[in-house]
Amino acid sequence: MQEELIAPCGMNCRLCVAYQYNQMDLNKHGFHRTYCPGCIPRGKNCLHMADACEKLAAGAVRFCFECDDFPCKRLKRLDKRYRTKYHMSMIENLESIRDNGLDAFLFEQGEKWKCPECGGVICCHNGLCLACDLDTLIYNRKYRWGEQ
Numbered sequence: 653m654q655e656e657l658i659a660p661c662g663m664n665c666r667l668c669v670a671y672q673y674n675q676m677d678l679n680k681h682g683f684h685r686t687y688c689p690g691c692i693p694r695g696k697n698c699l700h701m702a703d704a705c706e707k708l709a710a711g712a713v714r715f716c717f718e719c720d721d722f723p724c725k726r727l728k729r730l731d732k733r734y735r736t737k738y739h740m741s742m743i744e745n746l747e748s749i750r751d752n753g754l755d756a757f758l759f760e761q762g763e764k765w766k767c768p769e770c771g772g773v774i775c776c777h778n779g780l781c782l783a784c785d786l787d788t789l790i791y792n793r794k795y796r797w798g799e800q
């Protein structure tokens with residue numbers, strides 16, 4: 653896991669469907685997903701955070717926990733959506749980075765999201781390793797964490 657793929661909001665872009673599609677060029681399999689190189693490499697707001705904050709847009713903080721308003725309403729809303737649908741929490745990620753440091757966080761993320769088959773990285777948006785389980789998405793493009 654790379655430091656530059658940890659977004660200011662606590663998202664790990666390495667787990668993101670837009671990042672993984674870009675990395676593996678999966679649209680060649682007939683998908684039409686927007687590709688993203690990750691929040692920091694992209695240099696502008698995240699595709700999934702339409703209502704991104706002015707402080708983040710201005711690059712005023714590296715991580716939201718440096719902000720006086722942390723955790724703000726917007727971040728709590730995003731966090732709730734991700735905890736409910738995508739098995740992760742931006743706020744937990746940020747607290748872990750703040751309390752234990754980035755290196756420990758990156759290591760822990762690598763272990764937590766490792767594909768047991770190939771050692772690749774599971775995608776948080778669908779719960780699949782896109783190297784091993786792409787057929788599941790080809791068969792059902794809306795597949796998410798075992799739901800129909």
Ligand code: SF4
Binds near residue numbers: 664671699701
């Ligand atoms: S869409 Fe957002 S979460 Fe996904 S890689 Fe891009 S910046 Fe990161």
Ligand code: SF4
Binds near residue numbers: 661705708720727
């Ligand atoms: S206002 Fe919210 S989203 Fe913006 S930097 Fe502060 S905690 Fe992060």
Ligand SMILES: [Zn+2]
Binds near residue numbers: 767768781782
């Ligand atoms: Zn795999």
